[in-house]
Amino acid sequence: MTTERIGRRRARSATLAVAACGLLAMGAAPAAAADQPTRQELTADCASGLGKCTFNEPVLGKAYLGQFRQVSDSLYNCSTSDATQTMSWSDSVGSTDSVGVSVTAGGKIAGVVDLSVTATYGHTWSSDHTESSSLNMTVKPGEVGWVSRAQVMQQVTGTWQTHYDSPKWGHYYWFWKDTITGPAKNGTDGRSNAVVVKTRKMTADERRSCGSDDHQGRAFVERR
Numbered sequence: 001m002t003t004e005r006i007g008r009r010r011a012r013s014a015t016l017a018v019a020a021c022g023l024l025a026m027g028a029a030p031a032a033a034a035d036q037p038t039r040q041e042l043t044a045d046c047a048s049g050l051g052k053c054t055f056n057e058p059v060l061g062k063a064y065l066g067q068f069r070q071v072s073d074s075l076y077n078c079s080t081s082d083a084t085q086t087m088s089w090s091d092s093v094g095s096t097d098s099v100g101v102s103v104t105a106g107g108k109i110a111g112v113v114d115l116s117v118t119a120t121y122g123h124t125w126s127s128d129h130t131e132s133s134s135l136n137m138t139v140k141p142g143e144v145g146w147v148s149r150a151q152v153m154q155q156v157t158g159t160w161q162t163h164y165d166s167p168k169w170g171h172y173y174w175f176w177k178d179t180i181t182g183p184a185k186n187g188t189d190g191r192s193n194a195v196v197v198k199t200r201k202m203t204a205d206e207r208r209s210c211g212s213d214d215h216q217g218r219a220f221v222e223r224r
Contacts, residue, residue: 037169039099039176042162047107051162055116055178061155063189066093068196072147074222076202077139078210083219084139089147089195090132095182103180104128113180117156125156129183137197139219142207145199146224152191154184 045051072089094104103109110127117125129151139145157179164172186193202210209215 037174039178040101042160042174042176043097043101043109045164045168046112046160046162047109049108051164051168051174053108053112053160053162055113055158056161058113058116058120058156058158060117060121061157063152063154063184063191065191065194066151066153068148068150068194068198070146070198070224071149071195072135073224074144074146075137075139075219076144076206076210076215076222077141077219078215079218080141082138082140084136085219085221086134086136087147087221088132088134089149090130091149091151092130093128093151093153093183095127095180097181098177098179103182113156113158116158125182126185127182131193133195135195135197139199142202143199144202144206145197148196148198150194152184152186152188152193153181154188155179155181 042051046053069091071091072087075083075085075087077083094102095110096102103113104127113127114125117123131149135147137145137147157177159175159177162174166172184191214220
């Protein structure tokens with residue numbers, strides 16, 4: 001067989017391989033053509049199980065401390081002395097993909113990612129974390145206080161592959177890159193969750209509310 005014939009066969013094989021699968025570039029704008037799905041449509045098929053999906057070659061990023069956010073009710077001090085109170089707090093942190101869609105809200109996505117990370121790194125990946133406790137806080141007169149918490153977070157990047165039993169959008173296979181951000185175990189890469197008490201001065205409107213019969217001369221709690 002001549003080199004030219006070998007080249008023709010290889011070219012034909014490559015053409016057939018490309019025809020059997022579709023590529024969806026990360027960040028690409030959704031196409032108008034009926035045979036070009038959006039990432040959201042492909043992800044929905046992975047979540048429902050309509051598409052048989054795997055999350056390939058996962059790469060875990062370095063853990064970091066996420067942003068602080070309020071996790072308790074607010075304690076307003078309308079009195080003339082410090083107000084001390086035990087405040088309960090609760091925090092739930094989920095996971096999102098690179099376009100900001102929740103990974104936690106049902107479906108099979110989280111399980112597929114966990115399976116891939118566990119096989120590659122030997123430890124599980126969690127799509128959500130919930131924690132609650134209580135903390136004593138002291139708020140000075142004319143101030144408002146609350147409990148804030150920051151969760152250790154971590155990103156995992158990989159390539160999704162979905163397989164359909166029958167061609168969908170013209171192909172059996174579709175591939176797209178994705179980065180998922182979710183809560184990491186406390187202490188990952190030396191990072192620790194943080195819970196702190198924060199306070200600030202009351203606004204003018206809040207100070208005026210201290211003059212009402214319900215709030216005058218005392219501390220009160222406002223639910224978040």
